[in-house]
Amino acid sequence: IELHSPDSTSIPVRIGNIKGTQGLLEIIRRGGRLGLITVNDTEINLTYDENHISNLQETIGKATVTKQLINQSENSIPSLPQPTGTTDERVRISVQDARVQINGPWTKTPWKSTAIEVEAVLNQYNDGTKEWSLTPVTILDHAQLNPSVAAGVLAYAAPILANTTRASGEFSLVINEARWINGQTKTATIDGNLTLHAVDVGPGPMVAKIIEALPGELxxxxxxxxxxxxxVHFRKSGRYIRxxxxxxxxxxxxxxxxxxITSEGTVGIDDRSIDLTLSLPIPDSLPTDRPLFAALAGKSIKVSVEGTLDDPQLKLDASLKRTAAEVATDFVRELNNKRSQKNLDAAASENSATQEQIPSSPSRDASMKNPESQKDTKEKEGHAKKLDQLKGLLPTEISDDPTTDAVIDAVGGLLDEVAKRRAEREQMKSKENPEKPQQDRPARRFLRKILDAVDDETPDNTADKSN
Structure with a gap:
């Protein structure tokens, strides 16, 4: 049995033979139950074009989707309801020695699978619902990876593989559950695991966008x-894969x-739309003698990624604001916990020690006598005003806490110190040894981005500039 493409240049599906175990009279006697049907020597040859449309899709006449669908969140992907009641097995299909070949514009070398065996069962429930299901199965075990299968198929469950032109290593594919109502394949729910074994890939659009957003000009x-x-655990529901x-x-x-970096989210099957969340960890090796550095260490910046697999868009600013709010919240709660465990004198002493971590500012008298000091004071007031916007992102019980003001002031002082040291480094750049490692520099630049992100799209900034 062969399924030809419209132009007859390719054969997407070829089936060697189909065998049944029951004759016509037995099928009639058993009320239309077909029993076991074996499908042998199936070959599936998929060829993708530059628009990620396969020859099989063109053959069966499925219209392509060009308009981007609305990105789906985790809560908008419902699972297929589980039918209830006793089951009546109508037919069991066993596919033996099936092989898949995938070609695409990403490489001249096609990907070829090893022999695949799956079993599908059609059950009928008391309410008349007929549902197909696959028995749990390991589809592929340590199969070779190349760009054709990575960019053509696996990218929907592992978006980092999208449009890669280089891929090496091995992968395994396990299906834990697959169910769909008879005649409604679009509603299929598929749950499984994709394991990537020591995989190296050439960076695609998503990696390029991440590197552009990172500090340090990597x-x-x-x-x-x-x-x-x-x-990678994945679940398909409707036309999305999470x-x-x-x-x-x-x-x-x-x-x-x-x-x-870790990734989670959804990918649209028809339009390749993405709604992802990347977690970028802040190193644990930040200086422990600085309270705010210690509060940042070990945290993760959550970065939203929207758009499509071909054109991902990172939403970094909003992620930095959330991280800044989380840091301030944790810092205030930590101070409150320490204060509740010690007497007032110990708390006052600890508060004094915390203030020592904040860069001191000139006294008011010195500022009035020194124009440069007045300028520095105004700049610090500007930073404090901008950082005060953090309060709007904090929980009510934290923003109303008196300790929060001290934390905001500490963040402002730290921003001044970071800016000052950064300016000094720029002046001494020509004298620095370029081979000397600067391992804490990305962390400080991350902190700078976190603090600067709070100012974005703030009306007060424009008012300050006009004054």
């Missing part, structure tokens, strides 16, 4: 390494260091 690496045996657990690393300038 070069785009020739390849990136996904986490060893990274297990994933979680995808982890990959971006090399940093410091030797043997990399930024490990």
């Amino acid at each position: 070069p785009i690496p020739p390849t990136i390494r996904l986490a060893e045996s990274s297990e 994933h979680e657990g995808l982890a990959f690393g971006i090399p940093l300038k410091a030797s043997a260091n990399r930024l490990d």
Whole structure:
């Protein structure tokens, strides 16, 4: 049995033979139950064009979707309702020795699978509903990875693989559950795990956008390494695939260091739309003698990614604001916990020690006598005013806490110190040794971005400039 494409230049599906175990009279006697049907030697040859349309899609006449659908959040992807009542097995189809070949514009080398075996069952329930289901199965075990299968198929469950032109390593694919109402394949729910074994891929559009957003002017690496045996859990519902657990690393300038990033979110099957959340960890190695650095250490910046697999758009500013609010909230709560455990004298002493961490500002008298001091004072007041916008992002019980003002002041002083040191580094740039590692520099620049992000789109900024 062959299924030809409209132009007869390719055969997307070829089936060697189909065998049944029951004759016509037995089928009639059993009320139309077909029993076991075996499908042997199936070949599926998929060829994708530049628009990610396969020859099989063209053959069956499915219209392509060009208008981008609305990005779907986790809560908007419902699971297929589980039918209730006793089941009546109508037919069981066993596919033996099936093989898949995938071609695409990403590489001249096609991807070929090993032998695949799956089993599908059609059950009828008491209410008359007929539902197909697959028995849990390992579709592929340590199969070879190349750009054709990575960009053509796996990118919907692991978006980091989208449009990659280089891919090496192995992957395994396990289907835990697959169900769909008979005649309604679009409503299919598929749950499974994609394991990527020591996979290296050439960076696609998403990696390029992430590197552009990072501080330090990092070069785009020739390849990136996904986490060893990274297990991605995915679930298809409707026309979207949701994933979680995808982890990959971006090399940093410091030797043997990399930024490990995790990804979760949804990808549209028809329009390739994406609604992802990336978690970028802040290093634990920040200086522990600074309270605010200590509050930042170990946290993660949540970055939203929208758009499509071909044109991802990072929403970094909003993510930085959320992180800044979380840091301030945790810092205030930590101070309150310490204050509740000690007497007032100890709390006052601890508060004094915290103030020592804040860069001191000239006294009011000195500021009045020194024009430069007056200028510095105004700049610090401006920073404090901008940072006060953080209060709007904090929980009510935190923003109303008197300790919050001290934290905001500390953040403002730290911003001044960071800006001052950054200016000094720029002046001494020609004298610095370029080979000397600056491992804490990305962390300080991340902090700078977090603080600056609070100012974005704030009307007060415009008013300050006009004054």
